[in-house]
Amino acid sequence: MASTAIAGAxxxxxxxxxxxxxxxxxxxxxxxxxxxxQQIYEPLISPDMxxxxxxxxxxxxxxxxxxxxxxxxxxxxxVKFHDGADFTAEDVVFSFNRAKMESSDMKELLVSIxxxxxxxxxxxxxxxxxxxxxxxxxxxNLFIMDKGWAETHGVEAPAEFDTGEETYAVRxxxxxxxxxLESREPDTKTVLKANPDYWGKGEFPLExxxxxxxxxxxxxxxxxxxxxxxxxxxxxxxxxxLQRVSDADGxxxxxxxxxxxxxxxxxxGDDDLANDNVDGKNPFADIRVRKAMNMAIxxxxxxxVVMRGQSAPTGVIIPPFVNGWxxxxxxxxxxxxxxxKALMEEAGYGDGFEVTLHCPNDRYINDExxxxxxxxxxxxxxxxxxxxxxxxxxxxxxxxGKETDFYLLGWGVPTFDSEYVFNFLVHSxxxxxxxxxxxxxxxxxxxxxxxxLGSETDIEKRDDTISKIWQIVQxxxxxxxxxxxxxxxxxxxxxxxxxxxxxxxxxxxxQYN
Numbered sequence: 001m002a003s004t005a006i007a008g009a010x011x012x013x014x015x016x017x018x019x020x021x022x023x024x025x026x027x028x029x030x031x032x033x034x035x036x037x038q039q040i041y042e043p044l045i046s047p048d049m050x051x052x053x054x055x056x057x058x059x060x061x062x063x064x065x066x067x068x069x070x071x072x073x074x075x076x077x078x079v080k081f082h083d084g085a086d087f088t089a090e091d092v093v094f095s096f097n098r099a100k101m102e103s104s105d106m107k108e109l110l111v112s113i114x115x116x117x118x119x120x121x122x123x124x125x126x127x128x129x130x131x132x133x134x135x136x137x138x139x140x141n142l143f144i145m146d147k148g149w150a151e152t153h154g155v156e157a158p159a160e161f162d163t164g165e166e167t168y169a170v171r172x173x174x175x176x177x178x179x180x181l182e183s184r185e186p187d188t189k190t191v192l193k194a195n196p197d198y199w200g201k202g203e204f205p206l207e208x209x210x211x212x213x214x215x216x217x218x219x220x221x222x223x224x225x226x227x228x229x230x231x232x233x234x235x236x237x238x239x240x241x242l243q244r245v246s247d248a249d250g251x252x253x254x255x256x257x258x259x260x261x262x263x264x265x266x267x268x269g270d271d272d273l274a275n276d277n278v279d280g281k282n283p284f285a286d287i288r289v290r291k292a293m294n295m296a297i298x299x300x301x302x303x304x305v306v307m308r309g310q311s312a313p314t315g316v317i318i319p320p321f322v323n324g325w326x327x328x329x330x331x332x333x334x335x336x337x338x339x340x341k342a343l344m345e346e347a348g349y350g351d352g353f354e355v356t357l358h359c360p361n362d363r364y365i366n367d368e369x370x371x372x373x374x375x376x377x378x379x380x381x382x383x384x385x386x387x388x389x390x391x392x393x394x395x396x397x398x399x400x401g402k403e404t405d406f407y408l409l410g411w412g413v414p415t416f417d418s419e420y421v422f423n424f425l426v427h428s429x430x431x432x433x434x435x436x437x438x439x440x441x442x443x444x445x446x447x448x449x450x451x452x453l454g455s456e457t458d459i460e461k462r463d464d465t466i467s468k469i470w471q472i473v474q475x476x477x478x479x480x481x482x483x484x485x486x487x488x489x490x491x492x493x494x495x496x497x498x499x500x501x502x503x504x505x506x507x508x509x510x511q512y513n
Contacts, residue, residue, distance in 0.1 A: 010209040012507060015222055016235040018362040018392055019187045019215035024169040025143035026098055026158040029105040029424075030396070031260075031412060032363075034141045035504045039192055039211065040082075041143035041175035044073055044092065045136055047414065049509050051259065051501045053136065057087065057144055057176065058124075061136060068131040068457070075122040079199045081146040082173075082180045089118035094147035096126070102431060103165075104158045105400075108423040109138040109415075111432045112454035130455025137415040149174045162397040178204065178508040179211060189214050204508040211507060217362045217391075226251065226490050235503060236365060237490040239308035245490045256499040258487045259321045260412040261314060262364055264357075264374065264480040266290060267405035269440025275356035275405045283355075284405065288347035290477040295343070296381045297374070298335035299482060306369045311483035316474065317411060317421065319484040321501065324418030324466040329474065332481065340381045352382025358404040363392040365485055371408055399438040402429075407438060410485065412502055418466045419453040426450065426473060441478045 020036035021028045038046075046056035057076050064070035079087040096116040099106045112128045112135065119125055128135060150156055153168035173181045178200060179192035192211040200206065214231065216222040219238040225231045227248055237245050237253055246253045267273060268284045276283065283289050299313035315332030318325050344350060359371035368389045375385040385406075398404040413420050427433040427450045428442035449465050456462040473479070489499050496511040 010207075011212065012208045012210070012233065012510065013212045013214070013231040014233050014235075014505070014507075015214045015216045015225060015231040017215065017217055017219070017222065018360075020190070021393055021396070022159060022161060022170050023173045023181070023184065024155070024159045024161075024167065025145060025173075025175075026095075026101075026104040026106050027161045027170070028396075029109075029141070030392075031503055036190065036213065037141075037143055037173075037175075038177070038504055038506055039179040039508075040173045040177045040181055041145070042177050043139055043142050043144065044075075045139050046506075047140045047500075047502065047504065049498050049500050049506060051414075051416075051504075053140060057092070063131075064125065069128050071126045071128070071132075071135055072119075073124045073126070075124060076199060077122050079176050080197055081149065081176055082195060083146070083149060085146050085148055085174075087144070087146075087176055088121045089124045090121075091144055091147050092116065092124045093118050094150065095144045096142070098145065098150070098156065098158060099142055101157050103160045105161065105435065106142060108433050108435060109142060109420070111423065111451075128455065131457045132454050133457050133459075134415065134417055134419070137417055138420070140414050144176065145169075146174050162401050178206060179208075182210075187215055198508075200508060205511045206508055207512055208507050208510055215362075223490075233489065233491040233495060233497070233505075235487075235489050235505065237488040239310045239366065239488070242308070242310070242488055250493055251490060252493045253488055253490050254497075254499045255310075255486055255488045256501055257312065257319070257321075258412070258485040258503055259319055259414070259416070259501045260364075260410050260485045260503070261317045261319050262311075262367075262370065262408070262410045262482045262485060263317045264293075264482065265399065265404075265407045265409055265438045266293070266478075266480065267438065267440050268476075268478065269442055270405075273355065273405045274403075277354040283347070283349055283353050286347045286349075287477060288343045289349060290480075292340040292343035292347070292381055293378065293383070294477055294480050295333050295336050295340040296377050297480060297482065298377055299332055301335070302370060302373055302482060306366050306373050307483070307486075310365070310486045310488065312486065313483045314481050316470070317425070317479050317481050318413060318418060322413045322416055322418060322421070324463070324470060326467075329470055335377075337380045344381050344383075349382065352384060354384040354386065355406050356386045356388055356404075358395060358398050358407040359387060359389045360392040360395040360408065361389040363395070364408070364410045367408060367410075370482065374408075400435055402438060402440065404438060409436070409438070411436075414502055418470065419450070422450040422453070422469055426469065426478065439478050441476065443472070446472055 044058035155169040316329040
């Protein structure tokens with residue numbers, strides 16, 4: 001009996017609906033991908049289990065005296081990568097330059113940085129294009145790689161995810177984190193073991209010595225694995241099984257609001273759509289159609305029927321955690337099919353039209369079911385929706401590659417500031433910004449306002465600009481917000497591990513009762 005308890009306390013068997021997309025830490029800006037990377041790699045500044053920033057590979061940081069355009073980071077000394085190489089400022093400079101490359105999905109976070117330079121082995125300066133008071137907020141998922149390891153294996157640039165590029169960094173890893181990669185079978189199983197030389201000994205509980213990570217897409221199978229004891233923790237308990245898991249002997253469910261909004265993207269920018277039956281024009285380009293679609297969404301019904309009460313309906317694509325959110329923005333229209341149909345008629349689409357909706361089936365809570373509900377709601381106003389649901393690995397490249405006109409997406413905001421949302425989702429698509437702007441919305445004046453946020457030190461003026469941008473986003477109905485997610489983690493009742501608002505478990509914090 002004692003040996004069973006010890007084994008349970010050492011090996012954590014972890015499951016969730018979808019796998020990490022890649023081990024390359026700069027290739028994809030995606031939640032489950034970061035969640036796995038956070039075990040292996042480390043940023044300069046890390047989010048803790050409350051998503052508050054704490055020192056990681058940097059021990060202290062601040063604006064350089066006499067020069068508001070430069071941030072100075074003091075690095076942790078004596079840290080080694082998993083292969084034994086020393087961690088120094090050279091690795092930080094390399095990693096940031098790598099993360100700014102075109103194939104990186106992290107580059108929007110670093111657009112204000114002009115140069116990263118090593119002052120000495122344990123001091124780094126980051127020079128920004130004008131003062132950037134929130135730069136540290138952008139660094140919590142920016143992982144540091146070993147320059148020598150990257151050069152040895154020819155991975156100086158991030159893997160191009162959308163083209164399926166395979167590099168050594170996609171399936172192998174060498175970080176400084178609390179856990180080391182033992183084996184990796186994508187979409188099947190990943191095994192991590194405790195790093196015996198981890199710098200954080202004495203600072204974190206470090207009670208887990210091995211992690212066996214298994215993606216289980218099917219909800220019923222995932223719950224069955226938890227109920228049978230096959231796994232110890234699942235991040236996404238299906239809403240229909242919450243009570244069942246809570247009532248099971250030896251199990252519990254912990255929940256918390258998530259820093260993530262679920263919404264639909266609509267291509268309003270192209271002259272014609274590739275995925276509809278209207279020739280020569282784009283029905284989504286008409287604001288009346290977009291407004292009609294927004295009015296046709298019955299968010300309260302989605303909450304009660306699809307989500308079993310486990311969501312917070314919203315009218316804006318940011319959750320309350322984020323700077324820029326207001327109660328006014330959060331308000332959403334009551335579903336009104338008659339008014340929506342009248343708008344469709346006014347726009348010249350009284351007979352409706354047909355369009356394809358792309359949806360992931362292994363990324364967000366009840367993602368495919370939300371899309372199925374959307375099919376019915378759009379049908380009520382004459383829009384015939386053909387649903388294509390597939391794995392996130394196939395879904396996300398359609399958005400970033402501008403190959404879908406109507407899609408489901410969820411967006412978390414690790415910086416807790418609206419600039420992050422604007423850089424990725426609202427700014428025109430350029431080499432540096434707008435990589436996830438599948439709406440094709442483009443407004444030079446809005447772009448200029450977004451770009452000003454990175455160097456505006458007058459907080460009142462900055463917040464006013466944020467407010468103005470949100471007003472345009474809402475007035476133009478660029479996106480169709482649905483709800484903010486509620487997280488439900490199911491686990492053995494001897495596990496003491498609070499739900500993290502960004503859905504990122506940091507297993508070095510896990511303790512056993």
